[in-house]
Amino acid sequence: MELCVPKLLSMNINQVIDNNPIGKAHTPTSALYRDSALYESVKENIFCRYPFWIGHEVCFDGKNNLFPINVYPGMLDEPLLLSKKESDFHMLSNVCTHRGAIIEKKNCSKNRIICPYHGRRWDLEGNFQFMPGFKEVENFPSDCDHLKKIALYRYNSFLWGTLSDDNFKNLVPDSLFQKYMYFFPFDRLQKAENFETEYAINCNWALYCENYLEGFHIPFVHPDLNQALSNEVYPVICDKEWILQIGMAEGNTNCFDLPKGHLDYGSRVGAYYFYLFPSTMLNFYPWGLSVNQILPQGIDSVMVKYQTYVLPGAKLANSAGAGLDKVELEDQEVVMRVQKGIGSRNYTRGRYSPKHEKGVYHFHQLISRALL
Ligand code: FES
Ligand SMILES: [Fe+2]
Structure with a gap:
């Protein structure tokens, strides 16, 4: 089924998203978050086409x-x-x-x-x-x-x-997701007591995703979460439409019991954060899974729908995913600040940290590819 319309951009996407390697590239111009023709194009060429x-x-x-x-x-x-x-x-x-x-x-x-x-x-x-x-x-x-x-x-x-033709046959087999999560008991997940929550946030959907895709801000924005995760090692792995961030458990924070042969066997992994472009965030913890769905409501507004699934008998205490509400509110506040900032006449674009912003860069490249 083909719902998509021809690309509607009034500008070349290359003027908005820089395709140079990360160390040379600039972050996107504010058009990515503020141009209405671009938003229409994102809707038809990304949200209509991707999973x-x-x-x-x-x-x-x-x-x-x-x-x-x-x-x-x-x-x-x-x-x-x-x-x-x-x-x-x-x-x-x-x-x-x-x-x-x-x-x-x-x-x-x-x-x-x-x-x-x-x-x-x-x-x-x-x-x-x-x-x-x-x-x-x-x-x-x-x-x-x-x-x-x-x-x-x-x-x-x-x-x-x-909604589009079946372009994503290999969504999971051979993907980053399969490589890291094959061991997880998906079929034992149950709906948590407070299963669904929605947050309406006054920012462009892409700003919410960018913030999710880097741990760079954790020590500054989330002091409590920072205690649970190591900020020395925070691997980010990008592959096709998937971006994985690995949160290493600090101190007595719970970690996954990984099977022998797993890529992270021997490491204390407290959380696997998977992003599937453009709108699925799957956050795995030793106690279960929290899913964030990104639902744009307009150019400067997004709804984030949370679902929480738990494994029977698992405990949230001492886990990287405890206090999710607090973390969410801290994130919302900071992304709304960015929404205001990118509207300033004095802001054009920035640069990336190759060490900390690989996921954000990959996200921009995915948008650019989808809109070319
Ligand atoms: S049967 Fe007439 S609209 Fe469905
Ligand atoms: Fe955050």
Whole structure:
């Protein structure tokens, strides 16, 4: 399914994002965060094309088998329907192929999909079954009467989708994520008591991501987190659409029990922070997983949706992920400062620290590549 429109940039992206090696490059001009044509291009060429997080399978347990999903609420608002048939999942358009009604509004349990407007029916895989009053219609049904199928990726218990053609077949196999996290018991994750939280932040989505992608600010902005993590070693590894930051546990901070043969075997890893371009942040701790979904709401506003999953019996105390709320509020304050700063007539662009800002640089290169 192709939702994308031609690239809309009024300027060359190379004028905004510098493609020189990190030691020579300048950080982006403020156009990246303030130009509305560029924001439209980001929407169509990045958010419409790259994977978005749907959730852990545990969110789709229980008696229901149909789950309406609104993709990027506040930005794309694309209505999809996740359908579960036995243990298989199918991602479908939630828009009726007759006259465009939204089909399901709430999670429900049904053995077929029925449009509430004029009764068109499909099976749980979106195949057309029946439509009243259509006996005399020629060449009916045809392919366009089935519900549109949307690319869905399933990795152990995680689900991602994309709205464009299936460009991301290798989203997980052979990726950085698979290399580091293969040992993690994904299927044992449970929803935490306070499972979901949302924060609305007055800044451009990219500023929020940039801040996430460097640990450079931790000693300055997060004094408590700084006690839990070592700031001597803070590896950052970039590969394709993935950026991994590794938080080494300090003192008595809990660490992963890594299997022999793991790339970090013998190291005290307190947290694996994975970013999947453009909108999924997966933060793994010995106690479980915290997911941040980046949902742009406009050029200068972003919603960050947190989901917390825990492993049975795990403890948050003495962990790099304890006090997540405090860390989040500290981050929000600093990114809003940057949003104000980049609007100043006296700011144009800066430089990168090759030691500390590799992830930020890679993020900018991914944007640049997607918009070229
Ligand atoms: S719009 Fe769905 S059956 Fe008419
Ligand atoms: Fe931070």
